[in-house]
Amino acid sequence: MSTESNKKRKPKVIRSDGAPPEGKRNRSEIDLEMKYYSEEAEVDIRDPNKDYDLYRFTCHELQRLMAEIQELKSRGSRDSASEIEERRIQSCVHFMTLKKLNRLAHIRLKKGRDQTHEAKQKVDAYHLQLQNLLYEVMHLQKEITKCLEFKSKHEEIELVSMEEFYREAPPEISKCEITMGDPHQQTLARLDWELEQRKRLAEKYKECLASKEKILKEIEVKKEYLSSLQPRLSSIMQASLPVQEYLFMPFDQAHKQYETARHLPPPLYVLFVQASAYGQACDKKLSVAIEGNVEEAKALYKPPEDSQDDESDSDAEEEQTTKRRRPTLGVQLDDKRKEMLKRHPLSVMLDLRCKDDSMLHLTFYYLMNLNIMTVKARVSTATEIVTPVSAGYVDLLSPDMILSCLYPGDHGKKTPNPANQYQFDKVGILTLSDYVLELGHPYLWVQKLGGLHFPKEQPQHTVTADNSLSASHMETTMKLLRTRLQARLALTKQFASLEHGIVPVSSECQRLFPAKIVSRLVKWVAIAYEDYMELPYTRDIVEAGLAEDTHLYYLALIERGTAKLQAAVVLNPGYSSIPPIFRLCLNWKGEKTSSNDDNIRAMESEVSVCYRELYGPRPGYQLLTNQLQRLCVVLDVYLETESHDTSVEGPKEFPQEKMCLRLVRGPSRMKPFKYNHPQGFFSHR
């Protein structure tokens, strides 16, 4: 190995200029210049493993030589110099070998690297190609999918179905032969047909529009014509007014009424409608009218729920004005109260005429904020009423009294709407009764006639007017009103007579009483409720709840000789269907009342309990006078049938003139108070 290297050692090839050109030059010149030494070529020939072994051997030799030199040098003999020199030369040779080997190693490395690099480049080029192709594939795929998904606009058009198409399309379009086979052609044909149809329809549409315009114009013209007719018609109506009056057909008046009625608040409207209906259907003597200021009503027209807003608005205004004027708190409160109690400007007037031409005029108002109705009443008669003149006389026909308790317990002093109490608390109104003189009475039947129903104990937010409620109460109420008026008129006449001590008994009632009555009515006065309650002998009536502050109280005095009979009378406002009740106190030989004398009790019973016989002719307004007459009769019987007290001297004060079968009867020893007609005797019940 070392000899070969000694032979072939030539000038070293500088490696750094890049192997391939050198290698190429060397290969190309290999044939020409055998002298030039190529180590690159040598690398290809030599085996790397052998080179490695050579390297190791050389290293080992060097080590040996060095060791020998060392040894020789340490011996320090003179002839060792040539040996040392020899060894030195050998070492140099070994060094040269090592250097060559190093060079070879480097060259091998470089070659290896170059090869790797080349290969790598190739691979990279392939890789790049691959990427390009893949990219193209992807692109193409995308395009394909795009093409596949393409929806042509023509698919959005709803085409008529196949059968229809073949039926309706004209042959030049449908071209059956071609289209049957070819779906593409078929679709085209269908599209064509579609286009045709649409064109035709568009034409039609244009025509229709044109005709519509024309018709609209015609309508306009006709409308104008009609509106020009309206003033002509009203002028005709005006002209016909005199004719209406002449023929007693006040259509116009009724029409006007209905016009104003439109502005009435709902409860008044219900009342108006129902009352008119009732009047037309059942009661010719009832007339209905609307009074008041229509303009104000129009200005006011809002649904009832806004009444709260009204109040708050007016309150806001109030505050503003108070800032400017600074009135007192009282005035402010007063205004608030006035606002709360405000009436609707329109009112409904009902006139009830009775047989004797007396009339009851009722005016119904609606209090907007309180949602209740009130009524004011007035009586007018054909002839003048003779009013009694005694002190303390309560005018039964006064507007305040005449409608009191039309239905039992309906005194009209309290507001029927429970929600009002909260409203009153806000403005400091204690009770509505302070204002009834001015506003009218809020009776329950008035609310019912207006269709307002307030359920007890549950203030509802809004109570609306109900027609059926009004209708169901109308007839009864009208009848009651008539009866009330007649009864009061009858009573007033009777009182006027009673004041003079005359008990007016009509001829039909004469049969209820004997011909001769000696006891006389001496006094008849009205007394107050408190005075009645003070009387000792009326306690049981008060306790039984038959005497209330809405009733009327009278005191009658009947006398005969030394006997004086005091009668306290309770007159229920519902006279005469509810009878007057009598309580007696007899002053004759001591004071006798029902608590200590059973016969007095029997007399009270005779007059108060057995009243049905005393009604007289219908409708029974003579009950009171008949009762008074009967009272005189029973007093006579009592006094005359009193058993004579034998211990006292002298004759009886009242000789018996009445014919009686028996004077005493039963365990309570009753006197005979019952009068029998026509025999004329007295018997027991």
Add this chain to the structure above:
Amino acid sequence: MEVQRALERLHMTIFSQSVSPCGKFLAAGNNYGQIAIFSLSAALSSEAKEESKKPLVTFVAHDGPVYSLVSTDRHLLSAGDGEVKAWLWGEIIKKGCKEVWSRHPPYRSSLEVPEINALLLNPKENSLLLAGGDCQLHTMDLETGSFTLRGHTDYIHCLALRERSPEVLSGGEDGTVRLWDLRTGEEVQTIEVYRHEECARPQNGKWIGCLATDSDWMVCGGGPALTLWHLRSATPTTVFPLRAPQKHVTFYQDLVLTAAGNSCRVDVFTNLGYRAFSLSF
């Protein structure tokens, strides 16, 4: 109508009452001829409410007032204007109850039907004694039959039965107390109460309103003062100090209970005449 009803109640007088044989019911008769049946057991029980004090049933029994009521062991006998009706206690609380029988004692005059003021049951002979407005005493066998006893000059208020001897006492408007023998039907004795000065009160009249007897003793009162009489000797022994004419009197053991009818008190006296106490409504 409410007012009518209230008026009727104000002017109502209850004249008679009777307890049922079982003791659970009370029948009361008033001046309108109505009989009301109350349930005593309900009204007196611890859970009594207002409704328990109202009658179970009320019906019109007679045309006139029901002055007298008496109970046998099965029937309620009521007396009104001239007739006696019997009602079955077992049926009476059902609505629409009808009388079992109705009898009229024979009357003299027909112009006015006399009332029956007192009914007395004679259990020994199973007969009913009636007395009233026609001034006569009638005995009616509870099955059939009747015979009359005459004697009073004015109508009879009350009857009392003397147990030991079969005698009946009657007191009347004419101021006499008469004793009648039930077997013979004859008047045995007459006591003219008003003639005795101790008890006579002419200002009230002479009528005898109430009567009670203990076989040996008798108490009567009315117009005259309430007096205790010894029957054998027919003399008054004690006059009770009550001003008002008495309407009802009974013996109870050794005491005399009496009620005036126009006051709220029932006075209780001992035999010796002093007032022991008063029961008050």
